[in-house]
Amino acid sequence: MVRVKYTLADLQAGNTGTVRDIEQSNSLTNRLMDLGFLPGTKVKALCCAPLGDPLTFFIRGYCIGLRKSEARLITLDREDPTA
Amino acid sequence: MEGSFSHKKVFLLGNPNCGKTSLFNALTGERRHVGNWPGVTVERIEGGREHKNFKLTFIDLPGSYSLNPFTPEEAIALTILDEASNGLFLNIIDSGNLERNLVLTFQLLEIGIRPILVFNCYDELLTKGGKINLTEVQNQTGCLAITTIAPSKKGIPELLDLIVSEQKAENRSVPMGLSDFWQSAMERICKSQGLTFFDLSPSKRLEAENILGGSTEATPDAKEIREQLFSSLSESARLTSHTSSNLACFLALNRYERIRKFISTCLTLEKEIKIEWKERLDGFLTHKIFGFPILIALMILVFWTTFSVGSIPAGWIQQALGWLSQTGKDYLPEGLVSDLLINGLLAGVGGVLVFLPNVLILFLWLAILEDSGYMARAVFLMDRFMQTLGLHGRAFIPMAMSLGCNVPAVMATKILEDPLQRLRVIFLLPLVPCSARLPVLVLLCGAFFPRHPSLVLFLLYFINLLVILILGRVSQSLFRSSRDSYFLLEMPPYRWPTPRSVFLLLWEKASHFVKKAGTVILCGTILIWFLSSFPRTVPLTQDFDEAISELSKQGPSEQIEKQIEILASKRDQEQLSGRYLAKIGNQLLPIVKPIGFGWREAILRFFMFPALQPLELFIVKVNRWGLLLFR
């Protein structure tokens, strides 16, 4: 059975999640790590663009836009998003 | 005293949008392009100044988030690592965004570079309620440190003094390097290659670090060291909650952990002040439903004010010109010379001046869009739509800039990573009507469609947009690139455009426009004058002048005046259709007839070509393009 991963792309706008891991290792994921997407980091989903694709996130005091395909590389802890 | 000068090279390194170019401008007095979005500077720029018997050469570089290059521009910044070890590094840090900016700083420190730490945008930290303890920073890092506010030149003299007093960028010992764990692993990797970490140049040290992080292919020896490191890290990470599946992640975690400690000792936050209006504004401008309409409304506002508000001062200029040409007609003897002076030269110069208000308003808007931080939001909104054209959302930036001038827009295409996409955008750009083309279009619309000039103009812009969209679509199906590109765009904080910088920018644009458009339009109007006044004698169907003078003899009455007017306009039309201009138009007619155009439209199209500047673009930028495309 395939366990469905809970990633940054699934985070609802306005909610905050905690990064669990970035599994792959390539230049893109390395960049995401340098930008601060690391295990234990809190990320808030701000909004998504009108056509639903790029999303903006608030992390470590700044704001960044990612496409869904990029946000999917970052897995989140499953937890009560309202907590 | 020429001989007593010593030279020093100073390299500006820092995250994108942290204010490197602003600082560069403040240090050197140059006026390089500054904008509130990441990726403005795309190439190495040099500038100099003298300070206290030193000849300083400053080198501004594209911003980079870390020493692991992700874009070609970041790779440019990396190439200087070794070159700079005999000069000086300024590491510019955005104080409002310390944590992420320090990643680069810490990486520099790890490989033994000792930059001067410049905490720029200090005003933004202060308004957030924070303060940096510089002595603590200096004690911990062993680097000189200073706070600056680049746009108002605060801290610049002090920075110059520091630069002059500082000796060398490189430092053999590493005062604040990697944690022992990592450091020893790195030294072991060097040893496995027969090298000593402390004797290596910065770039070689970086290579060793990259092997450790896993971004560079490793030898079997190094692989073993990595595996050992990984298992012991996972072991100790089990105690804390943060674990990861790869070494690069552990390395970044370690770095951010050290940064957190550093910040907690060097930064005092008296009370955290949140700036709520910025958040609200952002929520509004990038809103899922309102975002697009706002973007479109803004673009309409830009055009509407450019044309309508701009036409008010344009009217004054026109009046002044009208008065001038009237006095010219009164005082100069009638003939070809005065015709050339008044209808050729004066009309030409006037043709340029009249559009100055429009152009300035357009540039004012572009400056506001760029400096406020909205550009990045527009990219965010447009990304999905641009993808249907096979373009990255970032292509919106050069397209918007192109409304001002195509040349810097071509340079701005560097923010597109895929060379094929860049090429496609470069070829679409000349189709965007730039500010220098606007007067030509208005002129021709006024000349050929005197009844609805503005309607035709808007129609032209609209058709232009459609053509761009269609060609974008076509070029996508022709040159579909397989490379998937990344979005990954930092949204800069909203900032107020400073009046000073906007004023300076407008001044620069105005003089540039007068010079550039002046030559093109002047030649253009004189050419049009020539084509529409020669041949001098045109066979007419009746002697209009005779008929008019006969009519005017019959005494003034409303009806007669009307008749005279009709006759005069008929005469002018017939004359015009006998001149070269119409002949050329008629020659072009067969080409455009199938689309339903008459000779006037043909001429319009014909004259748009000199106004299209691709030729000039080619000549000026051809070597740049070479670099751009085949890098």
Ligand SMILES: Nc1nc2c(ncn2[C@@H]2O[C@H](COP(=O)(O)OP(=O)(O)OP(=O)(O)O)[C@@H](O)[C@H]2O)c(=O)[nH]1
């Ligand atoms: N408030 C404030 N804004 C600043 C300061 N320095 C720069 N800025 C603004 O920050 C924005 C970015 O400045 P740039 O000089 O273009 O930044 P850069 O580092 O050269 O950016 P890239 O070339 O894109 O890497 C501009 O809007 C500047 O006006 C500062 O000290 N305080």
Ligand SMILES: [Mg+2]
């Ligand atoms: Mg710059």
